[in-house]
Amino acid sequence: MKRRVILIVLTVIAMTVFVLAGCTTEKAKPSTKLQVVTTLFPLYDFARTIGGERAEVTMLLPPGMEPHSFEPKPNDIIRVSKAGLFIFTNRYMEPWAGSILKGIERKQLQVVDAGQGIAYMKAAAEDEHDHDHGDHHDDNHAGGMDPHIWLDFGNAALMADNIQAGFAAADPANATYYRANAATLKVRLTELDQRYRAGLQECATRTFLHGGHFTFGYLARRYGLEYRSLSGVSSESEPSAARMAAMVRQIRSSGVQYLFAEELLSPRLSETLAGETGVAVLKLHGAHNLGRDDFQQGTGFIGLMDQNLANLQKGLACRVK
Amino acid sequence: MSGEVVRTEQLGCCYREGCVLEDISFTVNAGDYVGIVGPNGSGKSTLVQALLGLVAISSGSARLFGSRCDGFNQWGRVGYLPQSLHLLNPIFPATVAETVGLGLLSLKRFPRRITRQDREKVDATLDTLGIYDIRAKLIGELSGGQQQRVLLARAMVNDPELLILDEPTAALDPETRERFYRMIAEINRSRGVTVLLVTHDTGVIGQHATRMLYLDKRMLFFGSFDDFCHSPEMSALFGEHSQHLMCHRH
Amino acid sequence: MDILEILSYGFIQRALLAGVLIAVLCSVLGVFLVLRRLSLIGDGLAHVTFGSTAIALAFKIYSAASLLVSLPVVLLASLGILRLTEKARLSGDAAIGIVSAVGIAAGIILASVGGGYNVDLLSYLFGNILSITREEVLIAAGLFCVVMLLLGLFFNDLLAITFNEELARVSGVQTRLISSVLVMLTALSVVLAMKLVGIMLISSLLILPAVSALQLARSFKACIGLAALQGCCSVVAGIFVSFITNLPTSAMIVLINLLFFGCACSLRRLLTPGNSN
Numbered sequence: 001m002k003r004r005v006i007l008i009v010l011t012v013i014a015m016t017v018f019v020l021a022g023c024t025t026e027k028a029k030p031s032t033k034l035q036v037v038t039t040l041f042p043l044y045d046f047a048r049t050i051g052g053e054r055a056e057v058t059m060l061l062p063p064g065m066e067p068h069s070f071e072p073k074p075n076d077i078i079r080v081s082k083a084g085l086f087i088f089t090n091r092y093m094e095p096w097a098g099s100i101l102k103g104i105e106r107k108q109l110q111v112v113d114a115g116q117g118i119a120y121m122k123a124a125a126e127d128e129h130d131h132d133h134g135d136h137h138d139d140n141h142a143g144g145m146d147p148h149i150w151l152d153f154g155n156a157a158l159m160a161d162n163i164q165a166g167f168a169a170a171d172p173a174n175a176t177y178y179r180a181n182a183a184t185l186k187v188r189l190t191e192l193d194q195r196y197r198a199g200l201q202e203c204a205t206r207t208f209l210h211g212g213h214f215t216f217g218y219l220a221r222r223y224g225l226e227y228r229s230l231s232g233v234s235s236e237s238e239p240s241a242a243r244m245a246a247m248v249r250q251i252r253s254s255g256v257q258y259l260f261a262e263e264l265l266s267p268r269l270s271e272t273l274a275g276e277t278g279v280a281v282l283k284l285h286g287a288h289n290l291g292r293d294d295f296q297q298g299t300g301f302i303g304l305m306d307q308n309l310a311n312l313q314k315g316l317a318c319r320v321k
Numbered sequence: 322m323s324g325e326v327v328r329t330e331q332l333g334c335c336y337r338e339g340c341v342l343e344d345i346s347f348t349v350n351a352g353d354y355v356g357i358v359g360p361n362g363s364g365k366s367t368l369v370q371a372l373l374g375l376v377a378i379s380s381g382s383a384r385l386f387g388s389r390c391d392g393f394n395q396w397g398r399v400g401y402l403p404q405s406l407h408l409l410n411p412i413f414p415a416t417v418a419e420t421v422g423l424g425l426l427s428l429k430r431f432p433r434r435i436t437r438q439d440r441e442k443v444d445a446t447l448d449t450l451g452i453y454d455i456r457a458k459l460i461g462e463l464s465g466g467q468q469q470r471v472l473l474a475r476a477m478v479n480d481p482e483l484l485i486l487d488e489p490t491a492a493l494d495p496e497t498r499e500r501f502y503r504m505i506a507e508i509n510r511s512r513g514v515t516v517l518l519v520t521h522d523t524g525v526i527g528q529h530a531t532r533m534l535y536l537d538k539r540m541l542f543f544g545s546f547d548d549f550c551h552s553p554e555m556s557a558l559f560g561e562h563s564q565h566l567m568c569h570r571h
Numbered sequence: 572m573d574i575l576e577i578l579s580y581g582f583i584q585r586a587l588l589a590g591v592l593i594a595v596l597c598s599v600l601g602v603f604l605v606l607r608r609l610s611l612i613g614d615g616l617a618h619v620t621f622g623s624t625a626i627a628l629a630f631k632i633y634s635a636a637s638l639l640v641s642l643p644v645v646l647l648a649s650l651g652i653l654r655l656t657e658k659a660r661l662s663g664d665a666a667i668g669i670v671s672a673v674g675i676a677a678g679i680i681l682a683s684v685g686g687g688y689n690v691d692l693l694s695y696l697f698g699n700i701l702s703i704t705r706e707e708v709l710i711a712a713g714l715f716c717v718v719m720l721l722l723g724l725f726f727n728d729l730l731a732i733t734f735n736e737e738l739a740r741v742s743g744v745q746t747r748l749i750s751s752v753l754v755m756l757t758a759l760s761v762v763l764a765m766k767l768v769g770i771m772l773i774s775s776l777l778i779l780p781a782v783s784a785l786q787l788a789r790s791f792k793a794c795i796g797l798a799a800l801q802g803c804c805s806v807v808a809g810i811f812v813s814f815i816t817n818l819p820t821s822a823m824i825v826l827i828n829l830l831f832f833g834c835a836c837s838l839r840r841l842l843t844p845g846n847s848n
Contacts, residue, residue: 062682420734457790
């Protein structure tokens with residue numbers, strides 16, 4: 001009995017030491033660079049570009065995690081409180097951002113709402129095809145606005161401006177440097193926008209069906225596509241049998257050859273729909289977050305969007321120039 | 322049937338908290354009816370549980386039908402009625418017949434199925450114990466006395482050579498109790514079933530049992546009821562007056 | 572919308588088929604588990620599956636192959652729950668609580684150590700009754716056959732240990748073996764069925780049909796039968812109601828089970844007026 005108690009005590013001590021050792025190595029090297037914490041991948045990528053080598057940018061979301069299942073942990077709050085600049089997408093995407101900030105002394109911390117000044121789209125009711133009442137708000141995010149603003153590249157440019165302003169405020173000494181980087185980023189976003197406009201001009205179909213949650217509303221609107229998703233704007237909502245059947249009818253009646261699927265979530269439902277209707281599944285990246293491998297390879301937002309364009313052109317049978 | 326049914330040698334059950342039983346040596350022959358008596362906490366239940374391999378033996382040995390209790394597997398020869406009736410889950414949805422049928426599993430090998438013959442045997446046992454008319458009732462709906470009889474039927478349905486009953490009359494009123502003892506005595510006499518019966522009704526059991534085992538952590542007495550009544554150790558223990566009352570109730 | 576049209580969709584046919592098989596399976600196992608006070612074992616083992624899937628994903632093993640990691644881990648965890656109840660004299664709920672907390676903790680630690688994943692763990696962990704593939708219907712059928720066969724072979728042994736473990740031992744039942752068989756069958760069903768229909772459905776199908784049947788059954792066999800019947804009906808009704816009301820299917824099946832439970836309780840009251848106190 002005594003021996004067992006001693007063993008338990010030793011194990012607990014060993015584990016504590018181990019954990020403490022792990023903590024101390026993490027905070028070993030202090031940096032003089034501007035510390036920037038971002039939430040989702042598009043912000044991380046934009047901030048990385050704008051900050052260049054004069055800022056250290058990190059992302060709160062662990063790679064691979066769908067942002068809808070994310071909840072900040074104590075350590076995340078500590079990371080934010082130690083940063084000089086915190087950037088989040090908008091209050092519809094990260095309703096928890098406000099509550100994190102409430103608990104933090106905000107003297108040195110600059111906070112950027114990247115969605116400031118952007119005209120939000122109402123989150124479309126997922127099943128307006130079946131019920132034309134338009135008052136379905138059951139699966140909506142807080143406020144019923146579509147938070148995926150970065151998928152309209154005009155909005156993305158505005159977000160870049162907001163982020164750049166944040167950098168300049170947090171680190172005025174390097175403001176010109178940041179402004180120059182932001183300008184380059186915006187040029188690349190404009191070029192991306194032009195590639196999309198040209199690439200999606202002549203397509204066999206403009207119906208863009210998606211077996212995931214409502215993500216690509218902004219993108220569809222910008223390029224004149226008709227977008228339908230299986231689920232509502234939150235990835236947690238579960239479709240009903242009727243919604244699945246309606247989607248099957250939609251795929252059949254629109255005559256599309258491809259169904260688009262989410263990038264990080266399990267594609268089971270999309271595969272079921274595709275199997276039912278005999279169409280193929282194509283991945284489309286909402287860029288909320290990256291998988292670990294992509295993240296480690298340093299994949300960028302614009303590269304992802306170019307992949308998406310290629311898949312969209314394939315899926316909608318567009319003429320490639 | 323003859324020979325040794327139970328044999329213990331210096332049996333001891335000692336645990337971290339101390340000893341419950343120490344140095345118990347006795348032999349029960351086929352056809353004996355042994356009343357195991359003693360005060361509360363004297364280790365009566367532990368003794369029968371040790372014989373059945375339900376609690377660990379720390380020293381000495383115990384044998385049932387010649388084989389060691391810890392590896393005993395001839396369960397078809399044994400019937401057991403436990404004390405812990407109240408542990409039965411009152412919402413358990415088994416009928417009386419289903420419950421009694423479980424007693425037949427000891428006669429079977431994998432896969433243990435209940436056949437039509439088995440059901441007939443269950444019905445016959447229920448009939449013998451006078452509870453055939455409640456065979457379709459759920460055991461949770463029965464009175465304490467009825468439950469006791471159902472469990473007795475369960476213990477007897479496999480025609481055991483040894484019947485071990487732990488405080489079988491605790492939930493019964495005096496009249497039913499008397500009838501119950503007569504029934505056990507009848508089973509012992511007519512079928513030659515060896516009976517070990519744990520109780521604290523020393524006086525009542527004395528009327529029926531052929532042997533008495535008086536236990537208080539150690540075995541203080543083992544012998545016939547007559548000897549029990551005339552044993553000077555027992556009179557020293559109880560006082561002569563109590564001993565007299567116990568031995569001459571009728 | 573008429574029934575023939577609903578039935579014309581392949582995914583509905585597969586949902587009905589696999590759903591009914593899994594429902595019967597869970598309901599029957601549930602009767603034993605509820606009576607042994609292990610009702611929450613479904614949730615507990617699901618958490619362990621979460622932990623073990625985290626191990627699999629950390630080694631970049633996805634979907635089907637991750638089962639090869641989860642299955643042994645969850646089987647061991649189920650035996651662990653059993654040993655905790657025996658050795659440490661814990662009640663079933665406490666033992667399940669310990670194992671389930673450890674499972675989640677392991678998953679979370681592995682997730683932080685591994686620096687994230689390539690996919691969202693939770694979405695891969697839990698299936699949806701509407702997205703069952705043809706192969707998965709076969710898996711469900713295979714699982715159904717294995718569990719039912721073993722339940723059939725050990726039925727009386729299981730009944731005996733569920734009734735009273737001491738008595739079962741004295742009837743020559745190898746109680747440890749049989750208890751292990753029960754929890755391992757449960758573990759197998761939870762791991763496989765969770766991938767097919769999601770954990771909410773599994774854990775509710777382990778409990779609700781069993782507790783309703785306990786209200787009404789007049790024998791143990793009837794209890795098993797009633798539970799299986801409710802499980803079966805709830806899935807069929809749930810799928811159709813979900814179709815008509817346009818509400819999520821799994822949640823609808825759970826609600827219909829609750830409705831059945833309510834009916835069973837009131838019916839019991841009506842049938843035994845003397846016992847209502």
